[in-house]
Amino acid sequence: MSEFLDIQGFTSRSLGWKAWLLTLDLAQATAEQQAVLEESHPQAKISDYNLTLIHQPEVLRQRSLAFNAIMYAQRFEQLAKRNDAIAQVFADPHSAGTTPRERAIVQFAIDLTLNPGQLRPELLQGLREQGLDDGEILDLIHAIAIFAWANRLMLNLGEPVGL
Numbered sequence: 001m002s003e004f005l006d007i008q009g010f011t012s013r014s015l016g017w018k019a020w021l022l023t024l025d026l027a028q029a030t031a032e033q034q035a036v037l038e039e040s041h042p043q044a045k046i047s048d049y050n051l052t053l054i055h056q057p058e059v060l061r062q063r064s065l066a067f068n069a070i071m072y073a074q075r076f077e078q079l080a081k082r083n084d085a086i087a088q089v090f091a092d093p094h095s096a097g098t099t100p101r102e103r104a105i106v107q108f109a110i111d112l113t114l115n116p117g118q119l120r121p122e123l124l125q126g127l128r129e130q131g132l133d134d135g136e137i138l139d140l141i142h143a144i145a146i147f148a149w150a151n152r153l154m155l156n157l158g159e160p161v162g163l
Contacts, residue, residue, distance in 0.1 A: 005083060007090035012083065016048075016161040017154055023051035032057050040064035052157055067150070070143050101130040109144050116148075 005012040024033060026045060036057040037044040041064065044050040053060040077083045085106075088096035093110055097103030104126040111123055119141075127137050154160070 003083065005087050005090060007087060010090040012077070012086060013162070017158050018161050019048040019052045019158040021052055021157055023048050024054050026051075029054070030057075036061045036064070041068070048158060049154065053153070063146070063149075066142065066146050070146060101132075104130045104132075105140060108140065112141065112144050113148055116145075 026034075029037070033054050037050060037054060037060075040050055040060060041047065044054075044064075050060065053063065077086060085096060085098055085102050088098070089106060093106060096106045108123065108127055112119060124137060127140070132140070
């Protein structure tokens with residue numbers, strides 16, 4: 001889909017990010033930091049986010065492995081070739097989803113995001129009723145967790161730019 005969504009302060013456009021903390025000066029990078037940046041993303045050496053997180057190279061390495069596995073398996077819009085469900089999430093997440101399966105996934109994401117310590121087997125029931133197996137549920141939990149972590153880091157360590 002080439003149509004960007006801008007709904008209630010949410011956007012599907014790519015945004016930049018500016019760190020409030022000191023970023024790594026590449027001239028001062030250790031061999032390990034250089035290697036992790038090379039592994040992380042083609043733009044990692046010019047990304048404030050990566051240049052902030054690289055102060056802990058092993059943490060960035062593990063974060064990048066998980067994030068890249070999720071993000072670069074392509075986004076929902078690219079795979080589904082539609083953005084209606086994303087527009088619904090932006091407009092009203094509690095009613096988002098065009099199918100019962102999508103609604104169950106969105107509701108689970110809301111529940112896990114708002115109450116991560118309350119994950120219990122009964123919260124998985126809606127997902128199981130829609131045919132998700134253990135591996136798919138685990139993938140969903142990982143995707144929700146990594147984006148929650150990324151948002152918490154980004155909102156506490158800097159600010160989005162390009163709004």
